[in-house]
Amino acid sequence: MNKGLTLTVVFQAQSLNFGEGIANISELKKLTRGNGNLYTFASRQCLRYDIVRLGSMFYNWNTQVVDKSKGTVQFRDDCTIKDSEEMDLFGYMKTAKKGDDEKGGSNVRSAVARLSHAISLEPYRSDMDFLNNKGLADRIGEHPNLANVEQHFSFYTYTITVDLDKVGKDGDINLDNEDKAKRVEQLLSILKVLNRNIRGRQENLAPLFVIGGIYDIPNPFFLGRIKLDYKNNKPCIDSGILKQTLETKIFDKSIDKTTTIGLVCDVFDNETELKSVFGDSNYSVEKFFDNLRNEVKAYYGM
Template sequence: MNKGLTLTMIFQANSLNYGEGMGNISELKKFSRGNGQMYTFASRQSLRYDIVRLGHELFNWNLQTVSNDEGTIQFKKDATIEDSEEMDLFGYMKTVKGKSALTREAVVRVTPAISLEPYKSDMDFLNNMGMAQRIGESNNLANIEQHHSLYTYTVTIDLSKIGEDGPVSLSPDEKSKRVTQLLTILNLLNRRIRGRQENLSPLFIIGGIYAVCNPFFLGRIQLRPEHTGFELDTSLLQDGLEKKFFVHEIKHHTHIGMASGVFNNEEDLSGMLPSKQVHSVQGMFDYLIDKVKSYYLVDEYEGTTN
């Protein structure tokens, strides 16, 4: 039975991803929209890096599966998804000279984390005066772009493809363990950058487990700045809730997790769904982990529906 888990999340952080830069200026990764506003982002690759890093730190994910085969840094030829949680969740491509590449599409798809607040060209002036003074030298100067903002990104997981790759088929217990570990990582996600450790743990989540693997709420998060804080635009979210997939109504399978005191229209957000479908952030992850275990450990054994 096909099932897709999708989460669109919001977190708050500072200056998450830098590009090449020019001269002594470190530039944030950013893009411009047609309305003239500029937004910063953390790339999909940077988020994946930190997810895998935490997978190794928290759950001892096996990262010793990389080699320089064929003159290319890639996963080892004989490594399978049984050996590597990373290969299972995020896919792989193995090149073999004179043969077609061996590939596996990502089962877990992660979008870039895009700022919800526009970048206003804030800069930080840096120097190494403390070290320079120790040896009687002039200090070096640098400028670094800064942006503190709310960010949003979406994760979509095809639950039916976890642990399945050609002849390799993992046990339901192992499939459940890998997805629950991933959800735990998303709940605790952080990023180490330039001497800081930024907290990427969600403040708001909307999503759930559906009969189709689709990022229903991607692109539906918009911020309304207020004099005393922020509000989320509920009209876009409500439009997403009204969608249907054949006989399945999205709103009946959608849940919200929210930290209290973040958004001024918290009551409006809570009112979009019945109270049993609205949780704290931790409550949302507890609910999803319970449903994932049910999908793999109950449905696959008993043939029940979720």
């Protein structure tokens, strides 16, 4: 039985991930739903990038594990999960060239920490920002260059699921439980203060609401279970969907026993309702992560 940690986070930010664009228009990455609404998203790849960036900044994660010796930018053959927290948590693929002495193929390790896209909870309504570099152009008496950039300020949600039994294990490698716990704890600390640098801005991706825990299987129970409505001109998280999700049973054991929430006060209009659903299992975001780190330590026998 593989124990799993899963978190579903709600945060608020603006214009997080751009696509290729058309002419002088910078387009946000978007998804279309059946009702015709467009929802912007930050890809799981960009979330991973910022997690690793902060891991390197805060905890000196080793990112010097990449080369292009085989014509493709990829992780080095001589590096293992011992050398890289990133390779341990998010997996890797190392290709081999076909040659006289090689059959080719790939050496693949699946991610043990799996991210979803961060998808907006409010539809995109075609807001645009008109930009130019007039300040620079005026210095040399030239005409400015023009650009249009799509803008979207919204609540977003994403989910991360970690297979705790597979952290620190790869083939013959099996790290000490202390190292396994340390890597998961560091990941949680990063998620608590996650941010993104983009186009001169630093956007705050830290949770305003978070729900999850450690369960008997690694499964994203609350992925797709966050719905946002507005009442009294304030956002509300649909508690009915969460109540029904809490009834889910794994091996005849309801997940409500190990599920907690953390929230920032005075953001959501139905804060009191959300707290009543979880009773003594609702906390501040800081306390939520403190409790989860303690559960991780206990799981690994620390």
